[in-house]
Amino acid sequence: MSTDTKPGAESPEDAFAAQPFLREQLGVNGTRERSPGERRAPRLPVDIRSSLEAVRPEHGRFHGAKFSLGYFPAHEVFSSAADKFGYLTKTRVRKASRLPLDDTSRDLLTQLGNLMANSGRETASDSATPSGFTYVGQFVDHDITLDVSSALDSPTLVDAGVINNMRSPMLDLDSVYGRGPAVDAFLYAAPAPGEPASAFRMLIGTNLSSGVGGAGGAAGAAGMVEHTDCDVPRTSALTAIIGDPRNNENLIVSQLHHAMLRFHNAIVDSLVASGFPGDVFVEAKRQATLHYQWAVLNDFLPRICGQAAVDAAIAGVSAPIGGAFQMPVEFSVAAYRFGHSMIRDDYWLNFELRTKPMSDVFAFIHEPHLPVRSNWVVDFNAFFETGFAVPVFNNARKIDSVLASALEDLDGSGTNALMSILATRNLLRGLVLGLPSGQATAAALGVPVLSAAELTGALPADEVAVLQQQGGLLLEKTPLWYYILREAMVATGGEHLGPLGAKIVADTFVTMLRRDALSLLNVGFTPTLPSAVAGDFTFADLVRVAGVLEP
Numbered sequence: 001m002s003t004d005t006k007p008g009a010e011s012p013e014d015a016f017a018a019q020p021f022l023r024e025q026l027g028v029n030g031t032r033e034r035s036p037g038e039r040r041a042p043r044l045p046v047d048i049r050s051s052l053e054a055v056r057p058e059h060g061r062f063h064g065a066k067f068s069l070g071y072f073p074a075h076e077v078f079s080s081a082a083d084k085f086g087y088l089t090k091t092r093v094r095k096a097s098r099l100p101l102d103d104t105s106r107d108l109l110t111q112l113g114n115l116m117a118n119s120g121r122e123t124a125s126d127s128a129t130p131s132g133f134t135y136v137g138q139f140v141d142h143d144i145t146l147d148v149s150s151a152l153d154s155p156t157l158v159d160a161g162v163i164n165n166m167r168s169p170m171l172d173l174d175s176v177y178g179r180g181p182a183v184d185a186f187l188y189a190a191p192a193p194g195e196p197a198s199a200f201r202m203l204i205g206t207n208l209s210s211g212v213g214g215a216g217g218a219a220g221a222a223g224m225v226e227h228t229d230c231d232v233p234r235t236s237a238l239t240a241i242i243g244d245p246r247n248n249e250n251l252i253v254s255q256l257h258h259a260m261l262r263f264h265n266a267i268v269d270s271l272v273a274s275g276f277p278g279d280v281f282v283e284a285k286r287q288a289t290l291h292y293q294w295a296v297l298n299d300f301l302p303r304i305c306g307q308a309a310v311d312a313a314i315a316g317v318s319a320p321i322g323g324a325f326q327m328p329v330e331f332s333v334a335a336y337r338f339g340h341s342m343i344r345d346d347y348w349l350n351f352e353l354r355t356k357p358m359s360d361v362f363a364f365i366h367e368p369h370l371p372v373r374s375n376w377v378v379d380f381n382a383f384f385e386t387g388f389a390v391p392v393f394n395n396a397r398k399i400d401s402v403l404a405s406a407l408e409d410l411d412g413s414g415t416n417a418l419m420s421i422l423a424t425r426n427l428l429r430g431l432v433l434g435l436p437s438g439q440a441t442a443a444a445l446g447v448p449v450l451s452a453a454e455l456t457g458a459l460p461a462d463e464v465a466v467l468q469q470q471g472g473l474l475l476e477k478t479p480l481w482y483y484i485l486r487e488a489m490v491a492t493g494g495e496h497l498g499p500l501g502a503k504i505v506a507d508t509f510v511t512m513l514r515r516d517a518l519s520l521l522n523v524g525f526t527p528t529l530p531s532a533v534a535g536d537f538t539f540a541d542l543v544r545v546a547g548v549l550e551p
Helices: 021-026 046-054 074-078 091-097 103-116 132-144 217-223 251-273 280-305 307-316 329-342 358-363 405-409 422-432 438-444 452-456 461-476 480-492 499-515 539-546
Strands: none
Touching (some): 091 438, 103 422, 132 539, 251 280, 251 539, 280 307, 280 499, 280 539, 307 499, 329 422, 329 499, 358 405, 405 422, 438 480, 438 499, 452 461, 452 480, 480 499
């Protein structure tokens, strides 16, 4: 972690450096918003205006949404101990290698982003990674990062060190547990009569009756049933009652969140049945969190980074328990966004809904399809290697600079609006935050640097042409996210991240685990829950324990 970034917000001026309009709204620096008619209210930034429209029920796009920090408790914004983003690289590295924040750079990045999601460019074969890990990656992201305030349209560079991370940078499942049953009681079901008073389970939702769906198990299509309790809980307005609304953005991640709720409940059931004498909730949460961490470290990360990068991080990363930490934007805004390129245009969801486009995966998590229709319950045997056969297994797309065409129109508007082009948003966010180039980051972290020939090899001519504009500006100072995607294809054929991306991702995860006094790296943990291999625990084991693989 760079030593020359700010340690955190010490004053409202620091906290709102990235959102100057809030100083006017909240009266910081001696200003305050006047009553109606006295003078015009300050105009909201474009990200926030767009986000407030995107989170309406018909879209529900909380992923990437931007909000005023005035929405949050003041102690989570102003406290010097509040979690912040930061940088891995030194200021001098970033200054020397970042793209200039000007109209030329914005135009080049917009051209590049538009090309990355153009139809007909997804020519590479699928990877060997099951598609379930695309959504594990999304679920984990929502467990450790939430930036609601950085602005794509900022005319000046934004220092990541003043941006609040509104999620705890720990693998603690706060997106599932919230603040626990003592505070967020709405997430929990009370213990049944005769059970220990501490046997709190997660609330489970109901289904809209629409026929059979979900997993058929060994019986295949004949084994499917009409589910009544395979959704996340919802209010009467059909809003998901979960710890992070982003986990209700699409059908697959919502169903994965549902599986996580059942995972906790299955552990509670086991503890109650065994007559566990202690606090059942605390023990169930401990077991669920540690097994989840094990699966992240030993199943997810090796598939995404390669085992060698994970082993190197475990051996080489040192971080004191409770030590200072800022979530690096080289990770959150660049390297960890590899998952966007793994998303498919369509998915085999169950024996009833065999292959459905990504537009349905988004549409069927919104009205009029809520609660989740019983025939749209996902069969996770098609997403993880569980041992149950399905006609079509969903493998993730390879990690490369080509995104699924479905991601070009995130808000369903049919336009190329700024909030609709995911690739462009990613590139512009890196520009505004002053991320270093891929080449400079690789050199700074001691990783081999890709040549211009390697970066452009096998690319379509129109993409090469964009990279070569302005004297090859994007080849000299390649955006970090784009560089990491290209590195993955050059170094591994897109099967997993290349050396730079893998190092950033693996090192960041191991740092988070080492800082956490209760993590598996600090408590000498070995899995004890049922698994296919004794002493191991995978995400296939997790969904099996959750009871969602069979009818």
